[in-house]
Amino acid sequence: MDATFTAEQEEIRRTLRELLLKRCGPEEVRIAVRSEGGYDSALWETLAQQLGLPGLALPEAYGGVGCSVTELVLASEELGRSLAPSPLLATAVLGAPLLLALGSEDQRAALLPRISSGELTAALAVPGASLTTALGLTGDNRGDWAGGGRAGGVQARQTDGGWRLYGQADQVLDGHSAGLLLVAAHAGGFARSRTLLFLVRGPLERDGSGSAGVTRVRLTSLDETRSQARIQLRDVEAELLGDDESADVDVAGVLAGVGDSAAAVLAAEAVGAADRVLERTVEYVKQREQFGRAIGSFQAVKHRLADLYVQVQAARSAAYYAAWATSTGEERVGGLALAQALEALRITASEAVQLHGGIGFTWEHEAHLYFKRAAGDELLFGPVHRLREHAADAARLFGGGEVAV
Numbered sequence: 001m002d003a004t005f006t007a008e009q010e011e012i013r014r015t016l017r018e019l020l021l022k023r024c025g026p027e028e029v030r031i032a033v034r035s036e037g038g039y040d041s042a043l044w045e046t047l048a049q050q051l052g053l054p055g056l057a058l059p060e061a062y063g064g065v066g067c068s069v070t071e072l073v074l075a076s077e078e079l080g081r082s083l084a085p086s087p088l089l090a091t092a093v094l095g096a097p098l099l100l101a102l103g104s105e106d107q108r109a110a111l112l113p114r115i116s117s118g119e120l121t122a123a124l125a126v127p128g129a130s131l132t133t134a135l136g137l138t139g140d141n142r143g144d145w146a147g148g149g150r151a152g153g154v155q156a157r158q159t160d161g162g163w164r165l166y167g168q169a170d171q172v173l174d175g176h177s178a179g180l181l182l183v184a185a186h187a188g189g190f191a192r193s194r195t196l197l198f199l200v201r202g203p204l205e206r207d208g209s210g211s212a213g214v215t216r217v218r219l220t221s222l223d224e225t226r227s228q229a230r231i232q233l234r235d236v237e238a239e240l241l242g243d244d245e246s247a248d249v250d251v252a253g254v255l256a257g258v259g260d261s262a263a264a265v266l267a268a269e270a271v272g273a274a275d276r277v278l279e280r281t282v283e284y285v286k287q288r289e290q291f292g293r294a295i296g297s298f299q300a301v302k303h304r305l306a307d308l309y310v311q312v313q314a315a316r317s318a319a320y321y322a323a324w325a326t327s328t329g330e331e332r333v334g335g336l337a338l339a340q341a342l343e344a345l346r347i348t349a350s351e352a353v354q355l356h357g358g359i360g361f362t363w364e365h366e367a368h369l370y371f372k373r374a375a376g377d378e379l380l381f382g383p384v385h386r387l388r389e390h391a392a393d394a395a396r397l398f399g400g401g402e403v404a405v
Helices: 007-025 026-033 041-049 071-082 087-100 103-116 251-287 299-330 334-355 357-361 367-381 384-394
Strands: 122-125 154-159 161-175 180-187 196-201 214-218 229-240
Touching: 007 041, 007 071, 007 103, 026 103, 026 154, 026 367, 071 087, 071 299, 087 103, 087 161, 087 251, 103 154, 122 154, 161 180, 161 196, 180 229, 180 251, 196 251, 251 299, 299 334, 299 384, 334 357, 334 384
Parallel strands: 122 180, 154 180
Antiparallel strands: 154 161, 161 229, 180 196, 196 229, 214 229
């Protein structure tokens, strides 16, 4: 593994950090999350058209930049530093790779260039609260999380005119504003039970068209910077992702692969957030005085900050290794990197609130935004102990109480 970054990769990091410092401070974040879309559409347009972030890891044939997951990881680390709300995770990290892996050539040609340009945003909708299971991060995603033919979940029924969907999906990232929904649904009944992915056109197409029977409700979430929605489907017309000949592809395997790369991206995002909140805490303890001296000069405070620094750097190394492993196809370690990064962010944000004293508990200070990001991401993609447990099970680390040979 080469731990150094190229000049182009460093340029991505530098350019994005400069832009976010100018246009995405704490006050701008608060304004953006309270907008209808949940993010700053002007900033998203800049990120898409000038920096090409939505198409960073997409082939040039579809209007992308042609980079790897590593570049997307570096960009997400910078977005995490500022907690910038954007559709990047839902669109470029979850939606676009599924379209690229499973879509027919016509579907890829029609949708991916629009995603690369930032014109179209996408969201992955899985039944109930099964996002982390569907992505294979905390459990086997070959089970009945899509509905299993029973009541609940999302059911797909084939008709003469195509496919119809019925059911409900929660925890849909940016589901209230996305122009395209990728819906995981159970099909085939008990005789040929399987999970397939379907395309549902959103109500935000430029021509005003959308699928009838779709109800989208933006949810009140712990982390306002990570918008979530509930999607209700009532006999909705849908298009199979792929074609009839590809209906037997390993959808679960593709979802697990996308989940692993998404975990690497999320890990880097969490590292960026942890690094930024640690920086702010160090700045504050150098200024706040107690007993006539800065509290940062006390040995106990120095030890706490040193421990945080070590934890953040270890999480950064794990995130970068996961990005490299994903890009080279070496092994799936995204879940472990995500566990370490989420733990580092949670501890760093908690210590930041404590070390900031009374001001750290106020709504006016940004410390609580980082704490909520840590707690919200664990609810969505964790918790940490389940991420590690699943990684250990997948590696067959333990068996019968003893280390497996």
